[in-house]
Amino acid sequence: MKKGNKRLIISLVFVALLYAAGCLIEHTAGTKSMVVTVLQKGAVYALIAVSMNLLNGFTGLFSLGQAGFMLVGAYSYAILTIPMAKRAAVYQYYNGGWVQFTIGVIPALLVAGIVAALFAALIGMPVLRLKGDYLAIATLGFAEIIRAIVQWDTIGPLTNGSNLLKTYPTLKNIMPGNTVLFTFIVVGICIGLILLLINSTYGRAFKAIRDDEVAAEAMGINLFHHKQMAFVISSFFAGIGGALLAMYQGSLQANSFKSSMTYEILLIVVIGGMGSVSGSIMASFLFIACSEWWLRFLDAETVLGNIKVPLLAPGFRMVVFSVVIMVVVLFFRKGIMGDRELWELGSRRGAKGGRK
Amino acid sequence: MFDTLLPYLLAGVSVGGQYALIAVGYTLVYGILRLINFAHGDIFTAAGFFMVYLVASVPLPLAIPLVIILTVVLGFVVERVAYKPLRSAPRMSIMISAIGVSYLLQNLMWYVTGGLAKQYPVLPGLSQTIQIGSATTKLVTIVTPILTIALVVALVMLINHTKIGMAMRAVSVDFETSQLMGIKINNVISVTFIIGSAMAAIGSLLYFTNYTAVTPTVGAMPGLKAFVAAVFGGIGSIPGAMIGALIIGICENLIKAAGWTAFSDAFTFALLIVVLLFRPTGLFGEKTTDKV
Amino acid sequence: MKKLIALVLAVMLLVPAFAMADNVIRIGVFEPSTGDNGAGGKQEILGIEYANSLAPTVTIGGEEYTVELVIEDNQSLTDKAISAAQSLVSKDVSVVLGSYGSGVSMAGGDVFAEAGVPAIGVSCTNPNVTLLCDYYWRICFLDPFQGTVMANFAKELGATKAYVLTMLGEDYGVGLGKYFVEAFKGLGGEVVEENFTEGTSDFAAYINNAVSNGCDVVFAPCATTYAALIIDQAAAQGISFPLLAGDTWENSAILNAAKGKNIKVYCSTFFDENDDAAAAAEFVTGFKAWLNADSGKMTNNGGNDIVAAVSALGFDAYNVALAAIKAADSADAAAIVEALPGVTYEGVTGAIAFDDVGDAKKDMAYIKFANPETGAFDFVKTQKVGE
């Protein structure tokens, strides 16, 4: 117990240092810098990736519906927080829309999670009976159906149809100058809760289901009940993640929540390691930094001296990127962390190390 | 009434036939590897681009067989590089690899084309406009279902009456046992991918003659719909895939006719979910029991 | 691993992001060069580059500054637009030009506003681009105007029932469609509205719907990718009534699709190559020569030297930006924001002066016909509001 406490304290200090570093970077680099962008978006993706890992990595449910639940969360948040004064302009084709009130940012974030969780509860009831890739394709299908419904003109007064939602409070409005800190706090709380869940008796039950469904059921674990729980909780956090993504983006459109978004998150989870929270977090920041920042030069046609650098053209960044991902998928199947956590590296390597 | 519906039915049968050719690839691969080959739709797209670029340099009669050959090579390479090394890995890994390949192919095509739509060459004959009853349409609309049925019949004969077909059936029933019986699994799987890719290439010829713009993501939706068709028809069943695809093609067009245009894609997924929940083996699939 | 990343981040911060050369002012070009609107975006960039080649420097505070164009591809997608905009902002641009397409402009607008960088919309026609963003100005006309123009024109062609087809999630098309519907209904016409989803290639059913609903004109403002398909399939079904659209259709892709087919395609646009005003004529001659000198540029223009309206707008946008920089007499974004409302400029697409919202007061549209025989756009007429 004492040793555990010590490790907990070290971890907390480490996290606090990370927060301070994030804060410091924002204050020194200024809001215009790409670092700040990467920190914000990376943190948001970290939450979404961890929520997906809870399903795919910890419970062994291959779900591809994450973008759908993010969409629900993002829309719930935006719809509830667009200021009254701006509604007429945003809902320009729908006479200002149906919703004629606004709520605070934090309650709206919670509502975003809850609405996404409700959707998940409804969808989970039928689809969680399916297994493996059928579950994957069914959740993917539901995400697409959600997207079609949100864009439906008839409920346009609620969702603004397929048009852009904007003018809702963004990261910048809430804690001006400390956007990174705000993102880190919300994401930190959410990931903290997921970690607590994973390390509770329920988390152990999830892992048991992942390892062997038949044995888990023989241990008295109600498969449907626990899968549903993992599905709903994952979607709850995906909903909050979607809302944070909306806050980060400043504008929101159903069209961008395509299945390719789910695939990206899945790839982050794979790169980080299925079943590793810290892996997902690291992979998110890496992924975002590479795609938004470090590899951007690959997209620019560059002339060095008099020679045009070959291959560099719009789109090359993503090619390089997807090749790297394929290399990870094929040759480093365990990802960065496998199913271990950063804080376990020192202590449990002996017990869990020798395995492939 | 029939006069109003005829154009929709024609369009539905035509697009359904094209889905069917893609669906064959899904159903064969799934039948043997239990893998949803997410990259199959992108292989179909690649076939479209092969044509666009080939026609610029070689004459059409040569370009068509070249397109089929290149597509087959692509399908073969994808299997060897991305799926074969994962043969013993959990199924989730192979599926992730398939998603990765799809991502890679799309990005590659985006890079090569700049993400701009490319005009598909006109295939003499197929692109001609003809009049059927109240509907005016391209000749390809009529050719597609005929060609599709012919190819499906040929394929079914291949599978039922040749040695390789027997091997394919054996592998799809029991992977390990057929391996023990001396069937060269890797060859069988390669043949599966080759057949699937060739069908996708033929499908792309017909599809893009009908819908003349090729973009890097154009195959994603037809790919998914073809997969749904394969599930609907009963995964592993080639005639099932064809019938499923035709039904989906027709329904899709009738839904648009009813004015529910925004839901024509969503319908496919709704159908998929309903099938999975109430008849997971599809129209013609066989029931299996998991052994504990 | 994490420490390593932190270290890398820290190093990247310490190294000054960009070695600041003296006397350089950066203008961001926020345009799609890939994706659905890539073709149009590239033409717009060409206009900007041409303007830059004519006026590569600007004098600020008595010193000569070199103008450097920083081009970012927003991929025609609203979510990608955000990171492209952030990338521009992080490269310290003083002013941004773009974009082709309204959705991406609205999405990027927030990023520019947060960073306090002014943006000049080139051919984004949705009212909300400027209305919901205090840092966005625009030099082209707006969709309510364009929609009305096309509705009037449809009426003139004798249409009584219009089929309006737009893509879900495309602010430009959906917006323009709505304004057309409003205007057309106001003129006593009937309307059938339908949407297609992104990535659709099968438009046969939509064309059938237009026919079976007894429509006698189609209005389909959308990206050229889909436009080419719509035209091809309409022609295949032997449609006799005209297809109308907005400014996006003024593109080589449309000409190629319509060429040799029995189909009538009209679009409205911002500029006509054969405009006889002196400034316009000079621009057209110069631009064509510039294009012809470089095969890469010709390719980006769609393989010919037809001057697209968006190129002319790009040309004007660059010059408006220069005028604003001169008026501000500073490379500072905030100063340019101050100066922009007062800027007036006599451009090749007409006089440009901004109203309170930041929109150019433009009241003239050019209607063109895609000639299937010559494979070129024929000028039909100009149209003003209230005509």
Added chain:
Amino acid sequence: MSEVKTNVPVLRLENITMQFGGVVAINNLSLEVNQGEIVALIGPNGAGKTTAFNCVTGVYEPTNGIVDFHGKPIVVNHPQGKMVKQYGGINGDLYKDRKPVVHTPDKITHMGIARTFQNIRLFKSQTAFENVLIGTHLRRSSNFLTATFRLNMKEEKAMREKAMNLLEIVGLADVANELATSLPYGKQRRLEIARALATDPTLLLLDEPAAGMNPQETDELGEFIVDIKNQFNLTVFMIEHHMNLVMDISDRIYVLDFGKQIAEGTPEEIQKNPVVIAAYLGVDEE
């Protein structure tokens, strides 16, 4: 031998039939396991023994028949299908006043039946300790919220103590933090038993617990089974091929061949039963 044997039936199978397509894996099997007994189910490979276990634990739903546990129904499947309301015909009395019931495996475990698997099914990414800990999840009182917010620390502590205690009983305390799948075969079998015990069963189903063990290990296992039976006041129902073990510790034996019960009795009776000998050794067709 246990001294708490009674004639109170704990588990009762009546007319269980299990068909897979056209194959009849179990044909009209009826048997009883009484409180405190160790009952063995033996038979040649493919006789349907594991299938019988799977019917009891809810993995399979028998085509028809009844399984009762402590007089409560686990499965009641009517021969003419679930839709038939008025029972009659051949088994009319058996099904009289009984509603169709099919329980899921977790529900059955909750009722007090725990099992091990023929081809060991441990949670492969978990340590030995965690494997047992998962067994304690069943009798929790916390919900996911109290567990997440650590309002169940007392229970969590009790769970951990119980799991450790069980590991000590099966003699695996020293390998508690080893990965379950890295343990030698015999220890994995014991670990599976410990894990099953963590669910607080009253009936323990062991599917070939001695498979792959040498004679000495098998002897030890026999003692161990009797020990835990007494210590936890269990009833044991096991499938086993090691005849020494079966004859040593069983109170009664059922013999299955081709899905049919061919004999029932004490070890001594079974040893002498010519039908059993024929089934095992094979006889010429008469």
